[in-house]
Amino acid sequence: MMKHATLGNAAPKLPVLTEQNVESILVQHGYRLTRPRLAVISAALRHRHPFTAEQLVADLGTANGGAIGRATIYRTLEILAAVDVLTRLIQADGHPAYICDSPGHRHHIVCSGCGTAVAFTFCPIEELAPTLARDTAFEIHDHLLEVFGVCPSCQDSKRLPPQAHA
Amino acid sequence: MMKHATLGNAAPKLPVLTEQNVESILVQHGYRLTRPRLAVISAALRHRHPFTAEQLVADLGTANGGAIGRATIYRTLEILAAVDVLTRLIQADGHPAYICDSPGHRHHIVCSGCGTAVAFTFCPIEELAPTLARDTAFEIHDHLLEVFGVCPSCQDSKRLPPQAHA
DNA sequence: CACTTACTGATACCAGGTGTCAACAATCCG
DNA sequence: CGGATTGTTGACACCTGGTATCAGTAAGTG
Ligand SMILES: [Mn+2]
Ligand SMILES: [Mn+2]
Ligand SMILES: [Zn+2]
Ligand SMILES: [Zn+2]
Numbered sequence: 145m146m147k148h149a150t151l152g153n154a155a156p157k158l159p160v161l162t163e164q165n166v167e168s169i170l171v172q173h174g175y176r177l178t179r180p181r182l183a184v185i186s187a188a189l190r191h192r193h194p195f196t197a198e199q200l201v202a203d204l205g206t207a208n209g210g211a212i213g214r215a216t217i218y219r220t221l222e223i224l225a226a227v228d229v230l231t232r233l234i235q236a237d238g239h240p241a242y243i244c245d246s247p248g249h250r251h252h253i254v255c256s257g258c259g260t261a262v263a264f265t266f267c268p269i270e271e272l273a274p275t276l277a278r279d280t281a282f283e284i285h286d287h288l289l290e291v292f293g294v295c296p297s298c299q300d301s302k303r304l305p306p307q308a309h310a
Numbered sequence: 311m312m313k314h315a316t317l318g319n320a321a322p323k324l325p326v327l328t329e330q331n332v333e334s335i336l337v338q339h340g341y342r343l344t345r346p347r348l349a350v351i352s353a354a355l356r357h358r359h360p361f362t363a364e365q366l367v368a369d370l371g372t373a374n375g376g377a378i379g380r381a382t383i384y385r386t387l388e389i390l391a392a393v394d395v396l397t398r399l400i401q402a403d404g405h406p407a408y409i410c411d412s413p414g415h416r417h418h419i420v421c422s423g424c425g426t427a428v429a430f431t432f433c434p435i436e437e438l439a440p441t442l443a444r445d446t447a448f449e450i451h452d453h454l455l456e457v458f459g460v461c462p463s464c465q466d467s468k469r470l471p472p473q474a475h476a
Numbered sequence: 477c478a479c480t481t482a483c484t485g486a487t488a489c490c491a492g493g494t495g496t497c498a499a500c501a502a503t504c505c506g
Numbered sequence: 507c508g509g510a511t512t513g514t515t516g517a518c519a520c521c522t523g524g525t526a527t528c529a530g531t532a533a534g535t536g
Pocket of ligand 2: 415416417433434435436453455
């Protein structure tokens with residue numbers, strides 16, 4: 145108990161999930177491999193930072209060659225999250241976003257400057273839950289935890305003198 | 311360090327903020343005391359559980375005698391939260407709600423059955439933040455934490471044999 | 477009481493998201 | 507392989523929650 149001198153994996157060592165990986169995961173879960181889904185997958189994997197559903201819609205919408213339906217994009221993202229290829233997180237503005245990181249229970253610290261997110265596996269609620277359950281007599285089922293801040297490189301840029309309205 | 315054998319105030323001992331209290335708080339902050347605001351305040355204080363802006367709109371909308379404008383209700387809730395009369399929290403469905411409890415930094419455990427929320431003052435992020443900041447080099451500014459579960463009385467009702475579709 | 481200025485609320489608008497359902501296309505299977 | 511099955515698509519209409527506008531109203535002040 146109390147062993148979080150360091151966090152699970154604050155360092156960015158992504159296992160770099162490939163499209164093939166994701167495709168086989170979908171098949172394993174009984175989903176069909178369709179052209180629109182493949183498009184969503186590759187678009188999602190292309191993002192290094194959290195992205196919203198509407199961003200993907202922009203990526204794949206009628207604007208670009210794709211023309212994948214909005215509904216399909218939303219549906220596919222839901223599936224990818226259910227299959228743990230994507231994690232859904234809540235941005236500081238309260239809107240949901242998706243991020244592609246290694247599977248499992250995670251929380252994120254998200255930069256309000258550039259959107260960079262760093263995941264961590266240490267979950268403070270695990271530690272807190274028993275006490276909380278005892279004190280409140282609630283059955284604890286779930287939780288929501290996001291941390292917001294400014295990443296190192298955005299800290300640096302903020303130190304620069306303000307530009308002339310550029 | 312590490313003294314959360316018990317939580318701040320899991321027991322429901324509300325100081326029962328009165329309308330007069332709230333009114334004077336608003337005045338102290340330089341807000342005018344208008345008829346619509348008074349209506350919103352009393353409607354808000356009437357709720358013992360978290361409520362959404364749209365719920366208040368229903369309470370005070372053209373349906374009832376009130377007819378307070380939607381925009382006004384949203385604006386007033388924002389003010390009341392800014393003045394720390396209300397706390398804004400995120401429901402399990404991701405949507406924001408307001409709850410009236412004593413001021414200060416709080417988190418809530420919310421019952422997904424009946425909506426009952428119990429606040430607690432212990433914030434696990436405080437403990438976590440230094441480590442997290444060191445490991446990620448982020449500047450930590452804010453966080454979002456909600457716990458979801460089932461309250462004692464909803465646990466009981468779930469134990470009852472299922473009704474005949476009543 | 478009259479004046480200033482904060483506040484209101486109708487309206488129009490917006491973003492994000494969901495339900496429908498006929499057309500379509502992966503996959504299966506013979 | 508070609509056809510049947512059934513999951514999937516996407517246009518569309520629709521919805522909820524929330525915001526911008528701005529002429530009109532009414533708190534507060536002296
Ligand atoms: Mn957790
Ligand atoms: Mn906290
Ligand atoms: Zn950043
Ligand atoms: Zn309950």
